[in-house]
Amino acid sequence: MIELNEINFDAVRCYIDRGESLPGLEEIINQGLITTQSEVEYENLEPWIQWPSVHMGMTYEQHNIFRLGDVVHSKQQQFFEKVEAAGFKVGAISPMNASNKLATPAYFIPDPWTQTKSDDSFVSRSIASAISQAVNDNSQAKLTISSIIKICLSFLILVNPLRFLSLFFYALSAVRKPWRKALFLDMFLYEIHKTLFRRKNTNFSTVFLNAGAHIQHHYFYNSSYAKNPDIHNPSWYIKSEYDPFFEMIKVYDLMVQDLLKSSDSEFIIATGLSQKPYDSLKFYYRFNNHKKFLNDIGVSFKSVVPRMTRDFLVHFESEEEASEAEIIFNSILVDDGIKLFEEVDNRGMEVFVVLTYSHEIFKTTKINIDNTVTTLAKYITFVAIKNGEHQGTGYAFFSKGVSCFAPQEGSHVSKLHYSILNIFGVSR
Numbered sequence: 001m002i003e004l005n006e007i008n009f010d011a012v013r014c015y016i017d018r019g020e021s022l023p024g025l026e027e028i029i030n031q032g033l034i035t036t037q038s039e040v041e042y043e044n045l046e047p048w049i050q051w052p053s054v055h056m057g058m059t060y061e062q063h064n065i066f067r068l069g070d071v072v073h074s075k076q077q078q079f080f081e082k083v084e085a086a087g088f089k090v091g092a093i094s095p096m097n098a099s100n101k102l103a104t105p106a107y108f109i110p111d112p113w114t115q116t117k118s119d120d121s122f123v124s125r126s127i128a129s130a131i132s133q134a135v136n137d138n139s140q141a142k143l144t145i146s147s148i149i150k151i152c153l154s155f156l157i158l159v160n161p162l163r164f165l166s167l168f169f170y171a172l173s174a175v176r177k178p179w180r181k182a183l184f185l186d187m188f189l190y191e192i193h194k195t196l197f198r199r200k201n202t203n204f205s206t207v208f209l210n211a212g213a214h215i216q217h218h219y220f221y222n223s224s225y226a227k228n229p230d231i232h233n234p235s236w237y238i239k240s241e242y243d244p245f246f247e248m249i250k251v252y253d254l255m256v257q258d259l260l261k262s263s264d265s266e267f268i269i270a271t272g273l274s275q276k277p278y279d280s281l282k283f284y285y286r287f288n289n290h291k292k293f294l295n296d297i298g299v300s301f302k303s304v305v306p307r308m309t310r311d312f313l314v315h316f317e318s319e320e321e322a323s324e325a326e327i328i329f330n331s332i333l334v335d336d337g338i339k340l341f342e343e344v345d346n347r348g349m350e351v352f353v354v355l356t357y358s359h360e361i362f363k364t365t366k367i368n369i370d371n372t373v374t375t376l377a378k379y380i381t382f383v384a385i386k387n388g389e390h391q392g393t394g395y396a397f398f399s400k401g402v403s404c405f406a407p408q409e410g411s412h413v414s415k416l417h418y419s420i421l422n423i424f425g426v427s428r
Helices: 009-017 023-032 047-056 079-085 122-136 145-158 161-173 179-199 211-222 244-261 290-296 319-331 400-405 415-423
Strands: 002-004 034-037 090-093 107-109 204-209 268-270 274-287 303-306 311-315 343-346 350-354 366-369 372-375 380-391 394-398
Touching: 002 244, 009 023, 009 244, 023 244, 023 394, 047 079, 047 415, 079 090, 079 415, 090 179, 107 122, 122 145, 122 179, 145 179, 161 179, 179 204, 179 211, 179 244, 211 244, 211 274, 211 380, 268 415, 290 303, 319 343, 319 350, 394 400, 400 415
Parallel strands: 002 204, 002 268, 090 107, 090 204
Antiparallel strands: 034 394, 268 394, 274 380, 303 311, 311 350, 343 350, 366 372
């Protein structure tokens, strides 16, 4: 199962209709994509909500997992464990908001944001730590020496040497074209998955690919599909002639062509949900040092865990400390009178916080904390300008050998779970 996160296939069709060569994607569109639906409320349209729905066969109201990483607190079974319990070998590469509950995984490399264990192999542990560092430091666009060494070792062990040149091109060119870092990571994960799937004789496996979601969120306005003379990215952000969306679908097209050539395995592609162009410019920022920021604003804490882009989770020694921190977070105002954090979720011994301020931050922008004024820019790193927003429509494709197990057109995305179980003859 290829979890091709949030890809808008209507946008893919736009490029095919204008004559671009995308033979793999064109073939699966012609063979028959189905659409899926997810939650109605916009605040519940998040991939870290929809993918647990797929993995567990439940709507959001049933699984109640709202935050990225919260799956580790759930006792619900995922299809990984159900298929394994039926006697099959199961593997997973970076499944979003999924916990490793497998008894003997063929391999399990967790997503970069969920605190769950990888399988016990040195390679999986190394890849997991390197990808986590690469993704969670995405706003700074750099890798540590340790991560580079781990990735290089993984290259030598798991990547087909025929793919080295292409991967090196994307890694090196990401210095000037930062979206290629995400494409490199997806290409790398795909190659790892392909090797492990074959080497471990795996019966069922998933790989989660997120570059498309990242590129749509950050660069959708540069695509032919989303061109708008009234809303466009500024030239300092990205040149108008660049089209990261097209680069992304060309990369995915090669993967699909590769999958279509396989004669001894079947595959499913699913997007979970998708994106559409956003209706205005919205700036995204991330803290460059969460611990320093918390110390400077007077928050006493045990630990802090960065999550995706703007989100972070703070752990405390007591509920009193958490409540005091909640008050501080809610009180911080930017100098235009808007809260820095509109989302502050107190969970007792921990507080989940989202940096929701979306206006442009300048060197002179200040924040007010309990009548103490300080410069905001020193704490944050610019991430992106929001170009794409979530929509409930998703897409799925089942290859010929498993097409009879596809859910009905327009089904809730959770129905994909039962398609997997039916393929392997697993009772619900």
